[in-house]
Every structure is written in C-alpha cells, then in structure tokens.
Amino acid sequence: MDGKVVVITSGKGGVGKTTVTASLGAALALQGKRVAVVDMDIGLRNLDVVMGLENRIIFNVVDVVQGKCKLKQALIKDRRINNLYLIPASQSDEKNVIQPENMKWLCKRLKKEFDFTLLDCPAGIEQGFKNSIEAADDAIVVCMPEISSVRDADRVIGLLYSRSIEPKLVVNRIVPKMVERGDMLSHQDVVDVLSIDLIGLVESDESVVVSTNTGLPIVMQKESKAGRAFNQIAMRMNGHPDLPVEDPMAPKSFWKKLGGRIGRKNRMQS
Amino acid sequence: MMMFNTLLKKLMNRGEDSRQVAKKRLKFALVYDKLEIKEEMLEDLQKDLIDVISRYFEIDRQQMSLDIERSEDSSALIMNTPILAARHKKPREDARA
Numbered sequence: 001m002d003g004k005v006v007v008i009t010s011g012k013g014g015v016g017k018t019t020v021t022a023s024l025g026a027a028l029a030l031q032g033k034r035v036a037v038v039d040m041d042i043g044l045r046n047l048d049v050v051m052g053l054e055n056r057i058i059f060n061v062v063d064v065v066q067g068k069c070k071l072k073q074a075l076i077k078d079r080r081i082n083n084l085y086l087i088p089a090s091q092s093d094e095k096n097v098i099q100p101e102n103m104k105w106l107c108k109r110l111k112k113e114f115d116f117t118l119l120d121c122p123a124g125i126e127q128g129f130k131n132s133i134e135a136a137d138d139a140i141v142v143c144m145p146e147i148s149s150v151r152d153a154d155r156v157i158g159l160l161y162s163r164s165i166e167p168k169l170v171v172n173r174i175v176p177k178m179v180e181r182g183d184m185l186s187h188q189d190v191v192d193v194l195s196i197d198l199i200g201l202v203e204s205d206e207s208v209v210v211s212t213n214t215g216l217p218i219v220m221q222k223e224s225k226a227g228r229a230f231n232q233i234a235m236r237m238n239g240h241p242d243l244p245v246e247d248p249m250a251p252k253s254f255w256k257k258l259g260g261r262i263g264r265k266n267r268m269q270s
Numbered sequence: 271m272m273m274f275n276t277l278l279k280k281l282m283n284r285g286e287d288s289r290q291v292a293k294k295r296l297k298f299a300l301v302y303d304k305l306e307i308k309e310e311m312l313e314d315l316q317k318d319l320i321d322v323i324s325r326y327f328e329i330d331r332q333q334m335s336l337d338i339e340r341s342e343d344s345s346a347l348i349m350n351t352p353i354l355a356a357r358h359k360k361p362r363e364d365a366r367a
Contacts (some may be wrong), residue, residue: 184292185292193296
C-alpha cells in the first residue's frame with residue numbers, strides 16, 4: 001500500500017515548521033515507520049542542519065527532479081535513527097526550477113518506498129508553497145499563539161481547503177504562564193478562530209534551541225516537554241488519532257496555587 | 271510585586287487583558303481579509319447591475335458608482351445611480367427584444 005505525503009506549512013516564517021518537520025520525522029521513524037523528509041525551501045535550505053545531516057549532502061531535490069541523480073542517491077540516511085531519510089533542498093537554484101508536476105512525480109515514487117513523506121514547506125504562498133501542496137495527501141498547519149501567525153495560518157488553511165485538503169493544527173511555542181496572566185492567546189482562542197482540528201500543542205521549550213544547536217532530535221530527549229509533545233503528535237498521525245491532546249496550561253489545584261502565592265510573597269518580604 | 275500588579279490590573283479593567291485584545295483584533299482582521307475584493311470583480315458586478323437596472327429604468331451610466339463601505343462590525347455594498355426615467359414597456363418584452 002502507498003504511504004502518505006504530509007505537507008508541514010504555516011504561511012508565516014519563523015513559527016517552527018522546520019523543527020516540527022524534523023521532530024515528527026524522527027518520532028515517526030522511532031515508532032517504526034519508514035520516513036522521508038524533504039526540504040522544499042529551494043535556495044534557503046535548513047532542514048539538513050536542524051537534523052544534523054548538513055555535512056553529508058551530495059545531491060538535492062532539484063538534482064532528483066532534473067534527473068541528475070537517482071532518487072536513492074539523494075536520500076541521506078540518518079545514522080542514529082533507523083528508517084529516517086532526508087532529501088535536502090538545493091542552495092543555489094531559483095525557487096521556480098521545480099514545478100508542481102515534478103513534485104507529483106517525486107511524491108508518487110516516495111510513496112512507494114515510505115510510509116510517511118513529510119514536506120517542509122517554505123514560508124509564503126508562492127511557488128514553493130504551490131509545489132509543496134500539489135502532491136500532498138494531508139497537511140499540518142503550524143501556528144504560534146500570536147495575531148500575525150494565526151492570520152497567515154487562516155489564509156493557508158483556505159488555500160488548502162480549495163485543494164480539498166483538510167489540515168490539522170499544531171499550536172507551537174505556547175507560554176502557559178503568559179496565557180494564564182492574560183498576555184497570550186490560548187490554544188483554545190486559536191482553535192476558535194481557525195476552526196480546524198487540533199493535532200498537538202507544543203510548549204515553548206528552551207531545549208529546542210539546544211537540540212538545534214547540536215543537531216540531535218528533540219524527540220530523543222525524554223525530559224523535554226516539546227519532545228514529548230512531538231512524540232504524541234506522531235502517534236496521532238500514526239494510527240492513534242484519538243490520543244488526547246494534553247493541555248499545557250492545565251490549572252494547578254487551588255491549594256497548590258495558593259501555596260505558591262503565599263510562598264512567593266513571603267520570599268519577597270524577607 | 272509582579273503578582274500584585276497583575277492582580278490589580280485584572281481587577282481594574284476586568285476582561286480587557288492583552289490576550290482578549292489580541293483575539294478581538296484577530297477576528298476583525300480575518301473578517302476584513304475575507305471581504306477583500308478584486309477591482310475587476312467590482313467592475314463586472316457594476317456592468318451586470320447596469321444591465322439589469324436598464325431594463326426597468328433609464329439611468330445615467332457615467333454617474334453610477336458602486337463601492338464597498340466598511341464599518342467596525344459590518345460592511346455594505348453601496349450603489350448610487352441617478353434615474354433619468356422609468357421604462358414603461360413590460361421589462362420581459364424589453365429583455366427579449
């Protein structure tokens with residue numbers, strides 16, 4: 001049976017698409033699936049460094065669609081995680097060297113070999129976006145709890161619907177403390193406005209920066225909150241769609257909260 | 271101190287923290303975005319409207335205007351046209367002729 005092609009997109013840049021793609025790719029592979037991740041950001045590749053595979057690039061996605069190499073040659077195998085492969089973007093070409101029909105051809109071939117093909121879509125809604133959604137079966141929209149990000153997500157969701165794709169939502173970089181204080185949109189606010197199904201909530205987590213620094217997948221760090229969230233999203237993609245989404249701002253019990261307040265006041269008085 | 275300020279802020283202007291402001295602004299922005307209409311579409315609509323109205327009235331085509339006006343919670347299509355005369359023929363016959 002053919003695998004699934006899932007595009008990870010957001011409209012706005014800098015909301016964590018690449019981290020989400022790398023993390024979900026690693027998580028799905030660790031769960032025993034065969035996974036290919038493709039960097040679609042021609043000219044500005046980044047998925048390779050986030051995955052720690054930057055020094056093993058020989059061929060890229062443009063080489064594959066132009067027939068300069070075989071598909072197998074462009075697939076970089078992750079040595080730490082079985083069954084995880086990356087096709088990097090080209091760093092020197094223009095965005096429009098790839099056309100939607102090229103992607104159809106490529107994804108058709110990848111689907112034969114892999115259970116999941118994740119496409120890391122570039123920011124914006126131009127050529128790179130069009131190429132990425134052309135061959136996608138499913139989509140994950142990544143958005144931060146912030147006005148400009150949600151607005152762009154809404155636009156992208158509309159474009160996906162017009163291609164008959166029903167996207168799922170990841171709300172990324174939630175700061176529960178700010179939400180509680182009333183200084184950040186809650187994930188519920190975001191879901192209300194966008195009215196699409198949620199597939200995961202990811203707390204803002206410093207260990208993501210550390211993991212990007214080192215090129216080690218965040219999902220392999222057991223104590224990381226973000227890593228845990230990504231593992232759960234991968235589970236939902238991988239046959240457990242009803243796994244409940246944990247609320248990162250789960251209210252503390254009344255007594256604990258009161259205790260915390262008194263504790264803090266005392267500290268300040270002393 | 272921080273805690274106290276936050277608490278005070280919440281008591282002073284109940285329900286208007288920056289989160290709620292953000293949500294309101296976001297909702298407005300999305301409604302406005304969806305109402306954005308291409309100039310050509312408005313021109314096409316104007317042509318169609320002129321055709322329909324001309325079956326019933328003689329109008330001054332040059333003076334006709336069609337605009338979208340937006341206020342905070344609604345938007346309206348505003349058409350303005352001077353009528354020169356009513357047509358007294360039955361409109362259906364007129365349309366067939």
